[in-house]
Amino acid sequence: MIDWTRVEELKQEVGEDDFSEVVDLFLEEVEETITRLKQTPDLSQLEEDMHFLKGSALNLGFEQFSTLCQAGETAAAAGGAETINLPEIFTSYDGSKAEFLKGGPGT
Numbered sequence: 001m002i003d004w005t006r007v008e009e010l011k012q013e014v015g016e017d018d019f020s021e022v023v024d025l026f027l028e029e030v031e032e033t034i035t036r037l038k039q040t041p042d043l044s045q046l047e048e049d050m051h052f053l054k055g056s057a058l059n060l061g062f063e064q065f066s067t068l069c070q071a072g073e074t075a076a077a078a079g080g081a082e083t084i085n086l087p088e089i090f091t092s093y094d095g096s097k098a099e100f101l102k103g104g105p106g107t
Helices: 004-014 016-039 043-060 063-077 086-102
Strands: none
Touching: 004 016, 004 043, 016 043, 016 086, 043 063, 043 086, 063 086
């Protein structure tokens, strides 16, 4: 679910001191997007939202979440925004976040 190697790379890129700030910003921005999608998903903006979530997830090593967002982005780009399983994406984020916050190798 989490690519711990990517997490370590990010830690080295931004430095130990700034890492928690980067994580906090990531979680805040992703949760703002997810909250908006849960309340009023705008199908016309779903491709952009999925792209943002995918990129954010990749940066922090949320592998499964990024894969689902990639699939959502692809579906939206092909005109199938209504086929995206948003609840599955939300559940994946929640599970990834929980695993990440528990910590893993090197954290």
